[in-house]
Amino acid sequence: MPATGLDRRAFLRAAGLGALALSASACTGFATTGNGGMIFLSTQFRPVDEAEAFRSLLARTVSGVSYVTIEDGPFAGQVRSQIDAGSTQIGLLGGLHGDLAPLADGYLEDVTDVLAALGDRGWPAEYLELAKAGTDRSWYIPWANASYVLAAHADALQHLPSGVDANALTYDDFLDWAIAARRANGNRPMLGLPAGPEGLLHRFTQGYLLPSFTGGQITTFRSREAATAWEYLRELWANCSPTSTTYDFMQEPLETGEVGMAWDHVVRLVDAPERDPRNWRMLPSPRGPHGLGYMAVVAGLAIPKDSTDPDLARRTIDELSKPHTQVGLLRSNSFFPAVAAEIPQDLPPAIKLEADAVKRQQEAADSILSLPPVGLGTREGEVSKVFQDTFRSIVLDRADIRTTLDGQASVLQGILDDLKVPCWAPDPAAERCEVM
Structure with a gap:
């Protein structure tokens, strides 16, 4: 395949198993450990090769962030328990809409101002509406999608x-x-x-x-x-x-x-x-x-209440929402951009066909x-x-x-x-x- 960084079968795993939450991993709680820095807790890219591919992209994008994965089942409970106990260890959250929307009842920071500061990057209006979780405020920034x-x-x-x-x-x-x-x-x-x-x-x-x-x-x-x-x-x-x-x-x-x-x-x-x-x-x-x-299988980025580093969380959201980084995520983990981004010509033909x-x-x-x-x-x-x-x-x-x-x-x-x-x-x- 053209330069994707993944062979055919690794591409299959990266593109779908994370997006569809079909990982064979049976662990609960934190599935991997970080390398220091602000913890970015996510339900996505749980298998080892997927996590490492994303960590490589993340390291080229922003410093001081440790990507830690967790199964979708215990995700909300982990976030709620830490915040309720007043001992939050997490700086940034990543997950599907269904993972994040239920936490908008007091466990996420309002990111309406973050979204405004990012400017018009071409998010579909429907995704921005989803991020409001039925309110008049935004609770996450659309990150990537599949369909x-x-x-x-x-x-x-x-x-x-x-x-x-x-x-x-x-x-x-x-x-x-x-x-x-x-x-x-x-x-x-x-x-x-x-x-x-x-x-x-x-x-x-x-x-x-x-x-x-x-x-x-x-x-x-x-x-x-x-x-x-x-x-x-x-x-x-x-x-x-x-x-x-x-x-x-x-x-x-x-x-x-x-x-x-x-x-x-x-x-x-x-x-x-x-x-x-x-x-x-x-x-x-x-x-x-x-x-x-x-x-649409929509993934988003959210900041938990009492984030350990809200400024770094905002910078990370900014960087991961830029068109060139979104294309990098398509290359590394095969998630389609959530922002307006030109699909490069050197991607695998199937991805280009699907993107259209x-x-x-x-x-x-x-x-x-x-x-x-x-x-x-x-x-x-x-x-x-x-x-x-x-x-x-x-x-x-x-x-x-x-x-x-x-x-x-x-x-x-x-x-x-x-x-x-x-x-x-x-x-x-x-x-x-x-x-x-």
Whole structure:
């Protein structure tokens, strides 16, 4: 690969396992130790090679900062316990929106002035709104992001229906394309979806399908529009490779030619175009009646209350938010910039292809930003299971859609009632998140 500092498999680990919190590490608390200086505690880049790659970038960027990683589960508890005890040992925090937003209730410094001092660096308005955590102040600075897109080989692209713009697909276009590709391929489906045991198809329903069809994720879960979305997915699945139930990372069946088009997280697509990038395209996800629903995995930088060195924390945020440093993070750890930054030409072709597709999703006039569940802690998996079970019942087992949605809505509401957390984008952040 062009000069990235990481080989192919190391790139895969760096790009996705940190962003998706899928590290195999089983440790709790601080996962690594620092080398002195202000502690920068983060849920990101936990595996050793990822942490060292980021530490190298950090050392070239600012001095006196020690990068320490921690699992996302104990992250909030560690921060709260130190601040409550009046013995904060941390200067700066890094994590996903879902890690940081729950701490805005008195455990983070207001960084509205920090954001203002940084000037306009091109953060998406949606990211800046997220950083307010439902208030009128900013609690973190958007740091980096990842997302999900479509990948298609030239063999599949030739079956795109006449007059359809691949960069502006509707869900109807997407279905028509899948049908046309299947028929032209001897009735063998060319579309694959990540419905395997470790696949991320539930993110497709949470962040793409339901927001595009209903405008929401949780509040609209059992709506008539949601039923229409699931009917659509049934039909799409009928034109999808039946072995999709075994696919975890879509780059693998794409690379072998088992399928020619797929949707997945950017890191789980990146290997497919490596040998022949000229015959591949990365495309923004389709749009539905309510717009182009897309899910962003947004990471941010925050200053904890009683930071050990607030001035150094602010300088570090400044340096890590500069466009050239953001591109450095893309090279070292494969997180996409959160600010306006030109993507260099010497990056791996797949990253350049993905960057364009991600940008088109973000900048679409009808885009609907969705988030992974926020504030659920160790129970996030239970919410994901609701979407997984709904797919299994409606699409695989052909169960009655209304009965299934009503039953799973009760399970979902029970979890939310226990936790008493507000909804997350695209649903309104009401004090009580209620399934309608």
